Amino acid sequence: MEEKEQAENPQLLQNDIETFGTLCKEMNETLEESQEKLETLKEKLTKMNETNPPNNSGSNTFQYIDVKSMLLLNYVTSLQYFTLCKAEGKDMQEHEIFERLSYLRLIIEKLKPLDKKVDYQIEKLLKSALTQSQGESVLPNRKQKEDNLKYRPNLNNFDSKHITEKADQNMVTMEGEGEAEGEDSIEDLSDGSGDEKKANPDSSDIDPDNINSDDIDSDALERFAVKKQKAQAKNKSGEHINEEEIYKAVTNNPMKMVDTSRKAQKQREKDQNRMKRVDLVRELKHDMLDLPEEVNYGIASGNRRLIEQEKEDEDLEMKYFKRISYTVKEQKQREKKIKRLQKSDYSGITDGFHDFQRIQEFMGKTYGGDEDEEMQKHMEKEKFLQEVRSRKRDKKSKVKFLDEEINSDEAGDDVLFQKLPNRGNKSGTGDNKPKKGNKKRFKRRKN
Amino acid sequence: MPKEIIIYCRKFMRNILFNRAQMAIEIAHPNSRNPSKKAIREKLSKVYKKDETAVVVYGLKTQFGGGKTTGFACVYDDLDSRKKYDQHFRLIRDGLADKVIKGRKATKELKTRVKKVKGIEKAKVRDSANKGK
Numbered sequence: 206m207e208e209k210e211q212a213e214n215p216q217l218l219q220n221d222i223e224t225f226g227t228l229c230k231e232m233n234e235t236l237e238e239s240q241e242k243l244e245t246l247k248e249k250l251t252k253m254n255e256t257n258p259p260n261n262s263g264s265n266t267f268q269y270i271d272v273k274s275m276l277l278l279n280y281v282t283s284l285q286y287f288t289l290c291k292a293e294g295k296d297m298q299e300h301e302i303f304e305r306l307s308y309l310r311l312i313i314e315k316l317k318p319l320d321k322k323v324d325y326q327i328e329k330l331l332k333s334a335l336t337q338s339q340g341e342s343v344l345p346n347r348k349q350k351e352d353n354l355k356y357r358p359n360l361n362n363f364d365s366k367h368i369t370e371k372a373d374q375n376m377v378t379m380e381g382e383g384e385a386e387g388e389d390s391i392e393d394l395s396d397g398s399g400d401e402k403k404a405n406p407d408s409s410d411i412d413p414d415n416i417n418s419d420d421i422d423s424d425a426l427e428r429f430a431v432k433k434q435k436a437q438a439k440n441k442s443g444e445h446i447n448e449e450e451i452y453k454a455v456t457n458n459p460m461k462m463v464d465t466s467r468k469a470q471k472q473r474e475k476d477q478n479r480m481k482r483v484d485l486v487r488e489l490k491h492d493m494l495d496l497p498e499e500v501n502y503g504i505a506s507g508n509r510r511l512i513e514q515e516k517e518d519e520d521l522e523m524k525y526f527k528r529i530s531y532t533v534k535e536q537k538q539r540e541k542k543i544k545r546l547q548k549s550d551y552s553g554i555t556d557g558f559h560d561f562q563r564i565q566e567f568m569g570k571t572y573g574g575d576e577d578e579e580m581q582k583h584m585e586k587e588k589f590l591q592e593v594r595s596r597k598r599d600k601k602s603k604v605k606f607l608d609e610e611i612n613s614d615e616a617g618d619d620v621l622f623q624k625l626p627n628r629g630n631k632s633g634t635g636d637n638k639p640k641k642g643n644k645k646r647f648k649r650r651k652n
Numbered sequence: 653m654p655k656e657i658i659i660y661c662r663k664f665m666r667n668i669l670f671n672r673a674q675m676a677i678e679i680a681h682p683n684s685r686n687p688s689k690k691a692i693r694e695k696l697s698k699v700y701k702k703d704e705t706a707v708v709v710y711g712l713k714t715q716f717g718g719g720k721t722t723g724f725a726c727v728y729d730d731l732d733s734r735k736k737y738d739q740h741f742r743l744i745r746d747g748l749a750d751k752v753i754k755g756r757k758a759t760k761e762l763k764t765r766v767k768k769v770k771g772i773e774k775a776k777v778r779d780s781a782n783k784g785k
Binding site: 522523526527528 | 663674713724
C-alpha cells in the first residue's frame with residue numbers, strides 16, 4: 206500500500222509534506238501563545254476567586270472555561286494521535302480515533318454560540334483584574350457604580366419584579382446549559398438533548414450539593430435557576446419597598462353612608478311646616494315656651510286658605526274688571542270646604558280631634574334616612590298593635606273597650622254608632638260578639 | 653218706599669283706544685233688593701252725560717246680608733263706538749245685536765268643511781255657508 210502510494214503520487218506527497226511542515230510550525234507558535242495567555246488567565250482568576258466572593262456569573266464562566274479547555278485538550282491530543290498514526294504509516298480507514306474526534310468536534314461547534322456570550326465576561330474580568338492589580342485607591346462603592354454603567358446591560362441585575370416568565374425561560378436556558386455542562390459529565394449531553402422535553406415537571410427540586418447527573422431534569426434546573434435569580438435580586442437591591450410604606454385603607458370602622466338626597470329632607474321640612482300650622486301644636490308651644498304670643502282674631506285654621514283665596518280673587522277682579530269663574534270641580538271643592546266650616550261651628554273642640562290624627566301620623570313617619578329611627582318607630586308600632594290585639598282577644602276586655610268608647614267625652618262628632626249589640630249593659634255580659642253585619646259597619650267606622 | 657241708591661265709582665280709567673271709560677262700581681242700597689241694571693245705567697248716564705245705551709254694566713254681586721253690591725261699568729262715548737268695540741254677548745243682552753241660532757249639526761258640518769281648507773279660504777268657506785243661509 207505504501208509503496209503503491211509513493212510510486213503513484215510522488216508530487217502529492219511532497220506537497221503534503223510541505224503543508225505538514227508549515228502546519229506543525231504554526232501549531233507550535235499558537236501553542237506557545239495560548240500557553241502564556243492561559244497561564245495569566247488562570248492566575249488572575251484564582252486571585253479573583255480568593256479576594257472577592259465568588260459570584261455565580263463568575264463561577265459559571267470559570268467552569269465553562271475549564272470545560273472548554275478540557276474539551277480542546279482532548280481534541281488536540283486526539284488529533285496528535287491521529288497524526289502520529291499517519292506518520293507511522295498505519296491504516297486509518299477504520300480506526301477508533303475518528304469517533305472520538307467527530308464527537309469532540311460536534312461539541313465544540315455546539316458551544317460556539319455560548320463562546321460569544323462568555324467572551325464578553327472574560328474580557329471584562331481580565332480588564333478588572335488588571336486594573337485592580339494596578340490601582341486600588343478608588344473607593345469600592347463608587348467604582349462599582351461606575352463599572353456597572355460601563356458594562357453591557359444584564360438582565361440578572363434587574364429587580365425580581367421585572368422578571369416575566371418568558372424572560373425567565375430565556376435566561377434559564379442559558380444558565381441551564383452552562384450549569385449542565387459544569388455539573389453533568391460530558392457523556393450525558395448527547396443523551397439529554399433528546400430527553401429534555403420528556404422530563405417530568407413534578408420532579409423534586411435540586412440541591413446544589415447533591416447532584417447526580419442521572420437525576421437532573423431540565424425543567425427542574427430552570428426552576429432552580431429562577432429561584433436563585435430572585436433570591437439574588439432581593440439580596441442585591443437595597444431599594445426594597447417595605448410593606449409599611451404601602452398605603453392600606455382603614456378597615457376597622459365602616460363609615461355610614463350619609464344619604465344626601467334632597468327628597469327626604471324636603472319631605473321632612475314640609476311635614477314640619479305642616480305641623481306648625483296645627484292649632485294644638487301652637488297652643489302647646491305657648492304653654493311650654495316663653496315666646497310672645499301672636500294673636501289672629503277671627504281666623505281659624507280651616508278658613509285661612511279660603512280667605513286668602515278670596516282676597517286674591519278680589520284683587521284680580523279689580524285689576525281686570527272681570528268676574529272670576531271656576532270650573533265645576535273647583536266649585537264643588539269650595540262648597541265642600543264651606544259646608545265643613547259651617548258644620549263645625551264650635552271650632553275649638555273639633556279641630557283638635559283632627560289635629561291629634563295629624564300629630565300621630567307625623568310622629569310615626571320616617572324619611573328613609575336613619576335606620577335607627579325606623580327601627581324604633583317600628584318597634585313602638587308593633588308594641589301598640591300587640592296591646593290592641595291582646596285586648597281584642599279577651600272577651601271581657603272587648604266589652605269594656607266598647608263601653609269606654611261610648612262613655613268617653615273625647616269622642617266628638619266624628620264618632621257615630623249606628624247599631625250596637627248591647628247598649629244597656631254597662632257591666633258587660635257574655636254574648637257580646639258582634640254579628641256579621643255589625644262587624645262590617647265597625648270596620649267602616651274605623652276607616 | 654223710596655229706593656235709595658248710592659253709587660260709588662272706584663278705579664276709574666279712561667280707555668282711549670276703545671273710546672270708553674271703565675270703572676268698578678259699589679252700590680249701596682240699604683233695605684231694598686238688588687238694583688236692576690237699568691236703574692244703574694240711568695244714574696250713570698246722568699252723571700257722565702252720555703247716552704243710556706252707551707253705558708254697560710256687568711258683573712254685579714251682592715254681599716251676604718244685602719245692602720251692598722259690587723260690579724263693573726263701561727261708559728262709551730257713542731252708541732256706534734259701543735257697537736264697534738263692545739263684546740258681542742253684551743250687545744245681545746241689551747238687544748242691540750241678534751243671536752245666530754244654527755242647528756247643532758249645521759255648525760259641526762261647517763267646522764269640518766273649514767278644517768279641510770287652509771288659510772284665507774277658511775273665511776271664504778264660512779262666508780259662503782252664511783250666505784247660503
